Amino acid sequence: MSRKLFVKTFGCQMNEYDSTRMAELLQDSHDLESVDSAEEADVILLNTCSVREKAQEKVFSQIGVWAELKQARPELVIGIGGCVASQEGAALRARAPSVDLVFGPQTLHRLPEMLRQVELDRRPAVDVSFPEIEKFDSLPTPRQKGATAFLSIMEGCSKYCSFCVVPYTRGEEWSRPLDAVLAEATSLAEQGVREIVLLGQNVNAYRGATDDGGEADLGLAIHAVAAIPGIDRIRFTTSHPLDVSESLAEAFAEVPELVSHIHLPVQSGSDDVLRRMKRNHTVAEYLQRLKWLQQARPGLSVSTDLIVGFPGETEADFQATLDLVEQVGFDHSFSFIYSPRPGTPAADLVDEVSVDEKKARLRRLQQRLRELEEGYAMSMLGSRQRVLVERLSRRSDEELAGRTENNRVVNFPAPRSLIGQFVDVSITGVFSNSLRGKVEPSEPLRDV
Ligand code: SAM
Ligand code: F3S
Secondary structure, eight states: OOOEEEEEEOSOHHHHHHHHHHHHHHHHHHOOEEOSOGGGOSEEEEEEOOSSHHHHHHHHHHHHHHHHHHHHOTTOEEEEEHHHHHHHTTHHHHHOTTOOEEEOTTSGGGHHHHHHHHHHSOOOEEEOOOOTTHHHHTSOOOOOOSSEEEEEOEEOOOOOOTTOOHHHHHOSOEEOOHHHHHHHHHHHHHTTOOEEEEEOTTGGGOOEEOTTSOEEOHHHHHHHHHTSTTOOEEEEEOOOGGGOOHHHHHHHHHOTTBOSEEEOOOBOSOHHHHHHTTOOOOHHHHHHHHHHHHHHSTTOEEEOEEEEOOTTOOHHHHHHHHHHHHHHTOOSOEEEEOOOOTTSGGGGSOOOSOHHHHHHHHHHHHHHHHHHHHHHHHHTTTOEEEEEEEEEOSSOTTEEEEEOTTOOEEEEEOOGGGTTSEEEEEEEEEOSSOEEEEEEOOOOOOOO
């Protein structure tokens, strides 16, 4: 009987991608079968996030729960990967001695040898270095079950925003060669994938080497992935405003497979705060870049990330953020209270805004973001949407669920044979977290 692996993931989509790769790798090397609960597993891995303090604290309480399992079953192997592991390194074992394995986002491909060391030599294994090039070369070809798949095309971040740990935990920006990206996308398409989400912490900083000694940017990569037979929908995330280029605008103008949506974090609507965040752009520059994209693709919807309560943020700065939200009309956005991260420059700034004030600002902001999101959903009522059917609906076996281009879940009655296909659906109902629809006869893909 094969032994069992449980992988739990906190954090971003890049972590989700990495977790899937880890499970495939250990299935090949150790014949470990993935299961859904830690109680059944012989090896447990936690892929962690340290972007905010709360996420980091969750890691240690999770390890505490698993340490109890290990007391009852001392042969249980516990491994911690991702950004907390990268930041803490060997110190993580000092704080949590039940942990056997510590690996970073760039060393997960070394898991098989690390697991061998733990199981055969009974020695803990710690490796949180950044041997960038190796990672993707050492991973097996992804195996895919659904119609949609993540594909990491670049790693790390070299922007060093003053509040963010990512450049320290994931290393500098590094792009996979274009050929490697296309080979992975082709293999996914052959396994029935119809939608690919191109991933990177700064995915539009992608600069992948090409066969002829040149370099491909994200715009070119999108064109090339769209040309793969079977791939009919492309998303990408997350983008940085500074790396929005004419070439990306061209992709929006020329590639119908690219969805009419971009997630473009702005963080604040105040130039003063943006300067102290080291974002290296102003609000006007952000709006200018957005305009290029919206001119290339009229109706492009935009979501964003916002931070409230950055050190020194005044009521006027916060009001400027609310004004920007109004001006752009963001859909489906994320907002957070600033969380000081050890080792980042902003952690040393004097912070006079009270916790209560920060919480009140977050409530005001989220209230407005929610209203905008609901407004968008309401405006979809009666419209016709192309939906990629992903699975049975959670409400009923007679219904299917899929996503629209702007990433909303739609439930509709239809036969199971449509799972994995695109269908046209007219929207007949709007609920707080989903839409309801009715299948319509299909029309050809949009002409852009
Ligand atoms: N590449 C993206 C960009 O262009 O900004 C950001 C990736 S970051 C890991 C995801 C989001 O987490 C950021 O956009 C930011 O809003 C939030 N974030 C990062 N550091 C944070 C901190 N110290 N406190 C609160 N939120 C933070
Ligand atoms: Fe973080 Fe800024 Fe990079 S938010 S991931 S340092 S673009």
